Every structure is written in structure tokens, then in C-alpha cells.
Amino acid sequence: MDERIHLHLEGKSGYKILKTLGDLTGFEIRADLWHVELFQAPYLSGRSSSLEPAQQLPQDMIDFLEFKLKRFNCESVSPIDALKQIQTTYEAESKASKPAPPMGIIRYAELTTPKDKPLEPLPNRIHLHLQDVPVREALRYIGELSNCSIRYNHHSIGLYHLVALHHPKPVYRVSMQDITRQYGQPSGNVDEWLLEKFDLDQVSVWSAQYHKNSGDVFIVTEPESLHKLLPKKTLGSQ
Amino acid sequence: MHALIFTLSILLVLCQSKTAVAETREINAGQNSSHGYALLAAEFDDFKVSGSSLEDAIMQLCRKWAESENCETPAIKVHRYVDQPNTDG
Numbered sequence: 320m321d322e323r324i325h326l327h328l329e330g331k332s333g334y335k336i337l338k339t340l341g342d343l344t345g346f347e348i349r350a351d352l353w354h355v356e357l358f359q360a361p362y363l364s365g366r367s368s369s370l371e372p373a374q375q376l377p378q379d380m381i382d383f384l385e386f387k388l389k390r391f392n393c394e395s396v397s398p399i400d401a402l403k404q405i406q407t408t409y410e411a412e413s414k415a416s417k418p419a420p421p422m423g424i425i426r427y428a429e430l431t432t433p434k435d436k437p438l439e440p441l442p443n444r445i446h447l448h449l450q451d452v453p454v455r456e457a458l459r460y461i462g463e464l465s466n467c468s469i470r471y472n473h474h475s476i477g478l479y480h481l482v483a484l485h486h487p488k489p490v491y492r493v494s495m496q497d498i499t500r501q502y503g504q505p506s507g508n509v510d511e512w513l514l515e516k517f518d519l520d521q522v523s524v525w526s527a528q529y530h531k532n533s534g535d536v537f538i539v540t541e542p543e544s545l546h547k548l549l550p551k552k553t554l555g556s557q
Numbered sequence: 558m559h560a561l562i563f564t565l566s567i568l569l570v571l572c573q574s575k576t577a578v579a580e581t582r583e584i585n586a587g588q589n590s591s592h593g594y595a596l597l598a599a600e601f602d603d604f605k606v607s608g609s610s611l612e613d614a615i616m617q618l619c620r621k622w623a624e625s626e627n628c629e630t631p632a633i634k635v636h637r638y639v640d641q642p643n644t645d646g
Contacts, residue, residue, distance in 0.1 A: 321610055322610070322611065323608045323609060323610060324606050324608070324609055324610070324611065324614050325606065325607055325608060326604075326605070326606050326614070327603075327604070327605045328601070328603075328604045328605075329602060329603050329604075330600070330601075330602060331600075331601055331604065332597065332598060332599065332600055332601070333596040333597045333598065333599045333601065333618065333622065334597040334598065336601060336604050336618055337596075337597070337615070337618070340611060340614055340615065341611075344611050346611065346635070346637075350594070354632060354633065354634050355594065355596070355597065355631070355633050355634075356633065356634040356635070356636060357611070357615075357633070357634070357635045357636065358636045359635075359636060359637040359638055399607075426608065428610070
């Protein structure tokens with residue numbers, strides 16, 4: 320799945336921005352003689368919020384997470400704006416020499432979402448009124464209210480919208496005959512043809528794969544989307 | 558001996574089931590790549606992305622910098638693992 324990033328940084332260097340983008344999505348920055356490059360790391364080095372912040376985290380990060388916010392109020396703001404508000408509240412109250420670490424939200428695009436199409440912001444609106452609560456707790460509330468899992472990275476904090484990953488969709492086996500009855504004969508690469516034929520603005524499809532030997536097409540989608548793709552009368556089997 | 562065979566079997570299965578391949582996406586290919594170093598030290602007053610892929614976010618950063626410096630956008634490479642395309646179809 321492709322990750323989609325929601326991030327707002329002010330007064331940062333290009334390195335810090337690239338570092339944060341990489342940190343949130345599991346990429347490390349390297350540079351050869353000619354290029355700045357980002358390499359995908361085989362694992363995310365961060366820690367889940369269900370664990371206590373460990374000694375491995377930089378002291379700045381631990382100080383930030385343990386800092387008690389005297390008062391934190393937000394009313395009907397988006398999750399990314401709630402994060403921004405935590406940063407500004409922390410920086411105003413703590414008078415710390417170091418700014419709050421960068422924080423961003425990562426969503427995951429469906430497999431069939433075009434790569435250049437931005438994902439809409441999370442629809443949730445956050446209402447929070449807290450007093451004398453550590454930043455870590457406030458972050459946890461924002462995570463829960465926006466259906467996100469929090470991960471502390473070394474230089475940033477990410478809220479990962481994992482609902483899609485944890486709520487798998489059904490896999491349907493559809494005969495190619497049923498598809499051609501609805502959409503005509505395929506041409507070229509069948510998998511690409513299928514996605515061209517499906518109206519992806521109207522339906523949510525994670526995957527459509529053709530298996531040549533059996534003549535089956537495996538479609539990963541919600542039941543209501545399948546019925547829009549293939550009205551019931553044309554379905555031979557599921 | 559059994560443990561060795563079991564371990565080798567697991568390794569064989571893991572090797573066979575690997576479907577991801579490394580892919581390099583070059584952002585602003587053909588542009589002046591050495592500008593990438595200058596980009597690292599540049600200061601950005603305000604950088605905001607909303608629902609963008611990593612590549613698009615980097616592209617946005619490059620464009621913002623090139624506009625402020627009035628020069629070419631820097632070339633940056635992104636190496637990621639992607640699923641192998643289906644060859645059955």
C-alpha cells in the first residue's frame with residue numbers, strides 16, 4: 320500500500336523536512352557523489368505507543384512526551400491541526416530551548432488509487448479539553464479519536480491510519496465470462512484493463528487480478544462495490 | 558539433522574514467497590542533481606502536504622526551493638520495494 324502524508328512544518332531546513340518525511344514513512348536519507356537519495360528501510364524503527372517511551376528514544380523526545388500540558392483545548396479541528404496545536408501549546412508552556420518534534424499523519428492509499436491523486440484528510444473532527452495531562456496522553460486521545468495508531472520514531476511522531484489494514488475486505492472470485500458480459504472483451508494487460516473499466520471514483524477496489532488458467536478474476540472490494548461493478552444478475556459465482 | 562532440514566525448508570519457502578522488488582524512482586530526473594545538497598541546508602518557512610505520496614511531497618519541496626532560488630529543481634532518488642507485477646494475466 321502506498322502511504323499518503325499529512326504534514327505541516329514551519330521554519331525547518333530541507334534536511335529536517337526530508338528526514339521527517341523519511342522517518343514517518345520508513346525511509347533513510349543517504350547521499351552519493353551526485354544525488355540525495357532516500358532508501359526504504361526494511362522495517363520501521365519506531366516504537367508503538369502501547370510501550371512506554373524507552374531509553375533508546377532521544378532525551379528531547381522523552382521530555383516532550385512527559386511534559387504536562389496545563390491546559391489543552393481544541394474544538395472541532397482536524398487531526399493534523401490538533402497535532403499542530405499540541406506543538407504550539409508545548410512550545411509556549413515549556414519554554415524549552417528545543418522545539419517540539421515534527422508530527423505527521425500517514426494514511427494508506429488503496430492499491431487502485433492513482434499515485435498522483437492526493438488522499439483527502441481524515442474526516443474526524445477533534446474536540447478535546449484537557450488539564451494537567453502529559454503530551455503522551457493528549458497524543459493518545461488524538462490517535463484514538465482519529466482511528467490512528469501512534470508510533471514514536473527517533474526524530475518524529477507519526478499517527479498511522481491503520482483502519483484499512485485492520486479491517487480487511489472480502490475477496491470475490493468472479494468468472495471472466497461475467498466480466499466480459501458486462502464490460503466486453505479485454506485487450507492488452509488484463510489486470511490494467513480491469514481497473515480501466517471499473518469506475519474507481521464510484522467504487523472502492525483494492526485489487527483485481529486475472530488468473531489465466533482458471534479464467535477467474537479475484538476482486539478485493541466491499542460487497543456494495545461489487546454489486547455496483549457487477550449487478551447481481553450477471554454474477555455466476557462468488 | 559531434523560532441525561537443519563526444517564530450517565532450510567523455512568528458508569526455501571521464505572525465498573520463494575518474496576515478491577517485492579527494489580525500484581528506484583528518480584524525482585526531477587535530468588535536472589541538476591548537485592542542487593540536492595543545497596536543498597538540504599535551505600530554510601523553509603512553511604511546508605505543508607496534505608494526502609500526498611512521499612514522491613509528491615519531495616517534488617513539492619523541490620519546486621518550492623527552485624522557485625525561491627530561481628533555478629532548476631534538484632534531482633532526488635527514492636528507492637522503495639514494490640510488489641512484482643502479475644505475469645499470469
